[in-house]
Amino acid sequence: MAVTAPVAPPPVPTAEPAAAAPTAAAQPAVRRWQVWAFVLPAILFQFFWGWYPMLVAIFLSLTNAPIRGQVTFVGFNNYARLLADPLVAMSFRVTFVYAGLGILLTFGIPILIAILLMEMPPRLIRVMMLLWFVPLSGIASTIFWQYMYNEQFGILQFIATEVLGLPPRAFLSNERWVIFWLIFPGILMFGPGLYYMTSLQSIPRSYFEAAEIEGASFWRKIWTISLPRMRPIISMSLIFAIIGSMQEFAFPDLMTRGGPNGASRTVVMYMFDILNDGRYGDATALSVMLFAVIMVLVLVYRRLVTDDPDA
Amino acid sequence: MSAVEVVHLTKVFGDKVAVREVSFRLEEGEFLVLVGPSGCGKTTTLRMLAGLEAPTRGEIVIHGRRVNDIRPRDRNVAMVFQDYAVFPHMTVYENIAYGLRSRRAPAAVIRERVPQAARTFRIDHLLDRKPRQLSGGERQRVALARAYVRDADLYLYDEPLANLDAQLRYQAREDILALHRQKGKPSIYVTHDQAEAMALGDRIAVMRDGRIEQLGTGAELYQQPHSRFVAYFIGTPSINLFGITLREETGSLVAEHAAFRLTVPPERRGALAPYRDRPLDLGIRPEDLHVPRLAPFPVDEGNQLQGIINVIEPLASGSVLYLSTLGEPAADFTATVRTRVPASYLGKAIPLAVNMAKVHFFDPETGLAIR
Numbered sequence: 207m208a209v210t211a212p213v214a215p216p217p218v219p220t221a222e223p224a225a226a227a228p229t230a231a232a233q234p235a236v237r238r239w240q241v242w243a244f245v246l247p248a249i250l251f252q253f254f255w256g257w258y259p260m261l262v263a264i265f266l267s268l269t270n271a272p273i274r275g276q277v278t279f280v281g282f283n284n285y286a287r288l289l290a291d292p293l294v295a296m297s298f299r300v301t302f303v304y305a306g307l308g309i310l311l312t313f314g315i316p317i318l319i320a321i322l323l324m325e326m327p328p329r330l331i332r333v334m335m336l337l338w339f340v341p342l343s344g345i346a347s348t349i350f351w352q353y354m355y356n357e358q359f360g361i362l363q364f365i366a367t368e369v370l371g372l373p374p375r376a377f378l379s380n381e382r383w384v385i386f387w388l389i390f391p392g393i394l395m396f397g398p399g400l401y402y403m404t405s406l407q408s409i410p411r412s413y414f415e416a417a418e419i420e421g422a423s424f425w426r427k428i429w430t431i432s433l434p435r436m437r438p439i440i441s442m443s444l445i446f447a448i449i450g451s452m453q454e455f456a457f458p459d460l461m462t463r464g465g466p467n468g469a470s471r472t473v474v475m476y477m478f479d480i481l482n483d484g485r486y487g488d489a490t491a492l493s494v495m496l497f498a499v500i501m502v503l504v505l506v507y508r509r510l511v512t513d514d515p516d517a
Numbered sequence: 518m519s520a521v522e523v524v525h526l527t528k529v530f531g532d533k534v535a536v537r538e539v540s541f542r543l544e545e546g547e548f549l550v551l552v553g554p555s556g557c558g559k560t561t562t563l564r565m566l567a568g569l570e571a572p573t574r575g576e577i578v579i580h581g582r583r584v585n586d587i588r589p590r591d592r593n594v595a596m597v598f599q600d601y602a603v604f605p606h607m608t609v610y611e612n613i614a615y616g617l618r619s620r621r622a623p624a625a626v627i628r629e630r631v632p633q634a635a636r637t638f639r640i641d642h643l644l645d646r647k648p649r650q651l652s653g654g655e656r657q658r659v660a661l662a663r664a665y666v667r668d669a670d671l672y673l674y675d676e677p678l679a680n681l682d683a684q685l686r687y688q689a690r691e692d693i694l695a696l697h698r699q700k701g702k703p704s705i706y707v708t709h710d711q712a713e714a715m716a717l718g719d720r721i722a723v724m725r726d727g728r729i730e731q732l733g734t735g736a737e738l739y740q741q742p743h744s745r746f747v748a749y750f751i752g753t754p755s756i757n758l759f760g761i762t763l764r765e766e767t768g769s770l771v772a773e774h775a776a777f778r779l780t781v782p783p784e785r786r787g788a789l790a791p792y793r794d795r796p797l798d799l800g801i802r803p804e805d806l807h808v809p810r811l812a813p814f815p816v817d818e819g820n821q822l823q824g825i826i827n828v829i830e831p832l833a834s835g836s837v838l839y840l841s842t843l844g845e846p847a848a849d850f851t852a853t854v855r856t857r858v859p860a861s862y863l864g865k866a867i868p869l870a871v872n873m874a875k876v877h878f879f880d881p882e883t884g885l886a887i888r
Contacts, residue, residue, distance in 0.1 A: 415569050416602035420616035420663070421590040430615070434606040 260497070267494045271487035284491035294492065296468055297476040298499075304385050304458070304472055305451035312392040313447055317440060320402035321432050335403055348460045351391050355461070378462050381469040388458050388470055398443050405439040406432060441511050445504060452500050518581055520545045520703040521566075521671055526575035528561050528727075535561045537727040539575070546701045548694075550718030552708055553750070558727040559707045560675055566705060567596050567673050580670055590619070595669035599676040601660040603648045609635065610644040613662045620667070634666040638692060654685040658692065665696050672697070672704040678713065690716060711751050715739075723747050743886055745879040748800050754837060756800045757850035760881070763792050771819075772799050776842035780819030782873050788888050789878060797887070800877035803837070806852035812870040820871045824850065826862050840869075 267285070270278045288294045323334050354360050355377045366372045377387045409431065417427045433440075455474040458464065464471030464479075471479075473496050481489045521543035528536040536558040543549050551559040564570040566577060568589030577584050584592050595616075603612050613631045622630075635641040638658040648656050657677060664672060674693070678686045694717060697704050708714055714721045715735040722732040723746070731743040735751075742748035748756045761772040763781070770781040770789055779799075781789060789797075809816045824840030827849075835855040841847040843866060852869055878887040 410600060410602065412598045412600050412602035413604060415567075415589075416596070416598060416604075416663075417615070417619075418569070418589045419567055419594060419596045421619035422615075423590075423619070426619060430607075431604065434604075437606075 263490045263497075264494055266487065267491035269487060271490060273484075273486070280487065284487045285495070288488060288491055288495065293468060293471075293476060294473075297471050297473045300385065300468070300470060301452060301454065301472045301474075304389070304454055304470075305448065307385060308389045308392060308451045308454075309444070309447050311389055313444065315393060316399040317402055317433075317436065320399045320406060321428055323399075324403060324406045331403070335400060344456065345460070347391075348457055352461060355387065378470075379466050381466050384462060384466065384470045388461060398446075401439050401443065402436060405436050409435045438513075441513075444511075445507060448503055448507065449500055452496065452503070519543060519578075520547070520580060521705075522576075522578040523562075523566070524576040524578070526562065526565060526577065527573050528558070528565060528570060529573045534727055536565070539724075539727075539729055541722060541729065541732055543703045543705070545703060548697055548704045548706065548717060548719045550706045550708060550714040550721045551724055552711055552714035552718075552721055553724035553730075555709060557724040559709075559724045562724070563596075563673055563675055563705060563707045566671070567594055568592050592671075593669050594671045594673055595664035595667065596673040596675065597657075597660050597664050597677040599679050601656050601677075601680075603656050603659045603663075605648050607647070608644065609640060609646055609648070609651070609659050612648070612659050613644075613666050616663060616667050622667075630666050634662040637665070637696065638662045654681060654689065657681060657685075657689060661689075661692060661696070665700065668700075668702075670702065672700070672702055674704065674706040676708055677706075678708070678710075686713075693717065712753060715751070721751075723750055725750075740875075741886075741888075742800075742877065745798055745800065745884040745886070748877055748879070748886070752802060754803050754851040754853065756802050756877070757806075758879075759799045759801070759848060759850075760796060761799045762796050763789060763794065765793055772797070774799070774822075774842070774848075775846070776844045776848070777822035778819075779822065779871055779873060779876075785878075792878075792880075792887065796881055798879040798881050800879060801850070801871055802875065803851040803853040805872040805875045806850075806854070806869045807872065808854050808856055809868055809870045811855060812872070814870070814872060814874070816870040820873050821868050822871060823866050823868055824852070825864065825866045826858070827864075829858050829860060829863060831857060840867075 268279060268281060270280055272278075323331060326334070354362050357363055357374070357376055357379070360377070362377060363374060367374050375383075378384050413431050413435070414427055417431050422430065453474050454472045455478070458470050458472060459475050459478070462470045464475050473492065477489050477492045477496075480492065519542040523542075524540050526536060526539040527534070539558070539562055541549070551562060553559050561570060565572050568584065568587065572585060579592065579594075604615070607615070610631055613634055614627050617627045617630065632641055632644065635644055638661055640655055640658050640662065643651060643655060643659075648659065651659065657680075660677070677693070678689050681689055690713070693706075706714075706717055708717075718735060720732060720734055721738055723730045723738060725746055731738060731747045733741075738747055738751045742751065745758065749758065759774050761774045761779075764771045764773050769783065770786055770793070772779045772781060807813070809821065814820075823843050824838070825843065825847075826838055826840055828839040830837040830839070832853075835853060836858045838852045838854060838858060839849065840852060841849050879885065880887060
């Protein structure tokens with residue numbers, strides 16, 4: 207599933223190091239001034255759209271966060287109320303299943319497809335890369351999928367019953383299966399395949415030729431050359447996939463509105479519901495909780511997957 | 518039966534013929550060098566032998582087996598690439614073991630052979646390192662060790678020394694030769710450097726425009742070039758070429774140039790007679806020009822020419838002189854002499870004796886040597 211735009215939670219600082227500024231001490235005064243002139247826009251951007259909202263959110267989550275009137279400090283009351291709310295726990299469960307299953311089912315496939323596509327003739331590769339560039343409207347394809355999933359007239363029901371001869375199924379209205387069917391389109395829409403293809407193209411041909419002469423089979427070449435060389439881009443894509451899928455909102459909201467019975471209501475969707483109830487303090491507290499969870503996931507990931515200095 | 522046999526090998530890319538009708542045989546243990554300027558088809562020929570390019574026409578036979586349609590990994594060849602193609606994400610050990618592991622060699626064999634190959638190339642202390650931590654020369658030796666760790670039927674080298682500096686290059690040449698002798702397998706080596714070709718090859722194939730211009734030992738190519746191209750390509754400094762006209766004068770043939778007249782030895786008369794009064798290219802190797810006093814043959818009016826010294830390059834064994842002929846238009850030429858010529862000779866005209874027994878004549882239209 208494509209990474210949806212983050213809604214309420216402040217952006218998580220990514221692990222990407224800032225553009226390395228030359229060591230300030232060694233620079234003459236004019237150069238240092240120029241360095242700051244180049245870096246300042248990025249810092250201001252980060253501050254106003256990153257750190258400032260994050261700090262404000264943390265502050266607001268400790269207050270009653272009224273639209274107007276007196277701001278009252280309420281300590282951890284908002285958090286206590288959220289932790290007591292079974293729907294919060296449920297939304298976190300849904301989010302974890304959604305993100306985990308989504309990454310499991312959709313993350314590896316584009317990598318494999320990119321590798322297989324690179325075996326095609328050069329002209330076909332260019333066509334494929336162009337196709338990946340074709341802008342697809344997220345909303346349009348979502349509506350399209352709503353029709354596909356329609357239980358009476360949808361094409362998937364037709365395939366299930368008429369082609370495969372299976373009993374009719376309740377795709378999006380089955381509590382056990384709804385998350386799978388929400389993820390299913392993502393299996394067919396090839397994520398960041400373009401990045402993978404460009405990364406594959408940058409591997410020197412002689413590596414594959416040497417491997418071939420040394421007796422490597424097709425799969426061994428993929429396992430010992432392609433995948434290790436793609437490791438940095440795969441690692442980066444996985445971080446973005448984790449961050450993005452933990453904040454899943456637009457697609458499930460349009461498809462199911464969180465139903466049936468909250469079986470597909472993610473944390474961000476629940477946050478949106480709380481906001482609509484006017485509970486701003488609770489909503490910001492939930493966003494801070496989600497931020498903390500994502501932050502922990504990213505830190506654990508960075509600990510487990512170290513940078514490859516040989517990339 | 519030859520170890521390797523290449524018959525009428527041709528490769529066409531689109532409308533460009535990269536290799537045309539190349540044929541040669543290679544005996545067991547022979548070291549063949551393909552040499553030529555860039556774009557002459559030498560690397561394409563090598564890649565067809567490795568199986569990395571499919572021949573358009575022709576046959577490749579290795580040990581009696583036609584391999585045209587056999588995948589590279591089933592041809593049992595080993596290849597050293599110009600950029601070494603050492604895998605950066607693997608340690609030196611894993612790089613060397615890669616081919617054995619691909620072919621499912623028993624673990625015991627790998628454990629024995631990999632350190633042994635590393636020792637041969639003096640990289641056994643680097644087995645746990647990644648290529649990033651190695652110098653260019655060490656990386657190149659990893660590539661050599663990877664090629665030598667298994668027993669291939671044919672060893673291929675694609676300009677393996679091109680990215681090394683001069684000092685390392687001599688060492689690496691020794692490494693390649695030593696291991697070639699140890700393995701006793703046919704090897705084919707591609708280079709654009711004729712000095713490297715002369716140093717390594719049992720036989721050398723000079724290629725040009727996709728064809729083998731001449732195939733022979735280094736001495737043959739040097740002493741009996743088939744064509745002006747081979748004569749010019751082999752040897753440093755290059756052979757001096759002069760446009761001359763053959764004249765019949767008092768019973769002997771004279772090579773007439775604006776700046777000199779040289780008498781053709783009687784034994785060359787037979788072959789050259791039909792070219793009387795026609796323009797020819799005369800080729801004189803720089804070392805066939807001698808200081809008259811030290812010439813190993815009698816010097817007379819008929820085998821001398823004059824040159825003005827422009828540059829003197831001292832060598833350990835003498836000097837390289839860069840000269841111009843007298844008169845207009847002046848032609849530049851080179852002479853390597855066995856004496857140290859002092860700098861005071863700069864700008865002065867000196868006589869040089871030509872060893873007429875060793876000069877070459879070429880047909881200016883076909884470029885072929887006349888013998």
